[in-house]
Amino acid sequence: MESKGTFNTQAGSSVDMTRSDDESLVDGPLISADALHSAIRREFQGVPTACHAALLSLFHVVFVVLSVCVAVLCVLKSGREDVCSGVLGPVQGDSVVVFGKVGLWLLVLLFTWCMQHHHSRARCRGYLRFYRQTRGLEHLPLTVHSAGNVMLLVVMAARLSPTVHTYLLLAILALELLVALPCLLCYSVSVMRFNADRAAPDVSQEDHSHNFSVSGLPAETGFRDISSLEEVVEKQADLIEYLKQHNRSLSRRLLNLSAQH
Template identity: 40%
Template sequence: MERSRRLDSSGELTQSADIEYLLNAPLLPSHKLYVDTRPRFRPVPTFTVNLLLLLIQVAFVALTCVALFFCIFNGQEEICKQYMAPFNLRTIVVIAKVLLWLLHVVNERFNQYHHCKAKSRGYLKLYWSVRHLKSVPLVTLSTGNAAVLLIISAEDSFGSKNLYLYLIAGVLILELILSVIFVLIYAVRIYRFNRSMPRPDIIEEEYTHSSKRHMMPGIGFRERSSLEDVVEKQGDMIDYLKYHNAALSQKILSLTPEQSL
């Protein structure tokens, strides 16, 4: 009995000593914790790439129209054949269009990757605002490829010899107009986002709600939002919070040995 009491008393003394050591341990500077755990803004590097690809498409359409003008309208078809041999004008245009389409495929994957990274960092509004815009140029060129294939397959049905070339040029110009509109809208949104350097959406919402002291009509709901959008946005927000909590846990574990020293 006496031995057990001694063990208990020694155990209590050891435990109290450990607690006292933890309470009296020096704390880490607050500025160090703040700097290391504060979300760092990382711009979305798709602005320049999309504008460069748009310029390539503009140059392709312009060169195609110039080639059609000199080789068809001016009657210099024989001279053009000498420079384009062993290919003809139609083959060169189709090959160039396929290469341009492949560049758009790579660019769409590039955009998707960086927007998923921005989404994981908490920028959900940006992801939702451009989720369709970033893929519209690829869809436009894919539709144009189908139209060009249909025109070439019906080449023998046209009365004029070069009518199918004019139709292909019309498809290219229509693709360019649609691509310019949507790429510029997308580029403006990305430029404004990178320039404003916002904090993650959940931090901005907490700051706005605390300053306005505005009560929402329901937990997790927003006005003028469908139930499906609300559920999907909440899922994205939960994923970001899980990622952020995991990062903070890793940071706390890495700082624990420093504090014990």
């Protein structure tokens, strides 16, 4: 009997110790939702590709203007052959335009890689809506310039007369500019708005709207249309990836706080 009483006493003390440890963790000061949102806004990391898109648009406009000047002065023989030979040397004017077009395509390829890198980082930080909104614009400039390269190859392979060849070359460059420039400007505006809003991740925004909704009704989940199954699955995959990143970040913060105290 004494051993049984001793065992009960030890078990009760161990339970009390465990409970006291749990209560010490739970009874700590809670952080308000407003403080969390303000901290998230302070830690906001913008997407720096708006400046890159603006610079690429400027380079594209300058390239088209210089190409028109070279074509008119050096290819169409407007009486400036001595100036062209002094500046370009033995290289022909249309070859210079083609070389410049290749260089511009490489810049667009580098910009596309940089844009995808920063968008993937924004996706990992929980900005899934911004990632989906700008996903259609990621490959569009590179697609336009690649299509322009194909058209240039077709014109060069056709072996037309120099005058027709030059006019077709300039028409392709102008059409490429008219298509690619609005895409880059639209993308720059979207990124600038995103950086100016400094919004919290999508999950935090949804939680905040659900907690402070006027109606107090539970939020609808799932989907209503069978055709949206792929979109729902994609959203869930993005959300799971973000939650993994968020949990790792919270674990590192808890370890740092534990080390400080």
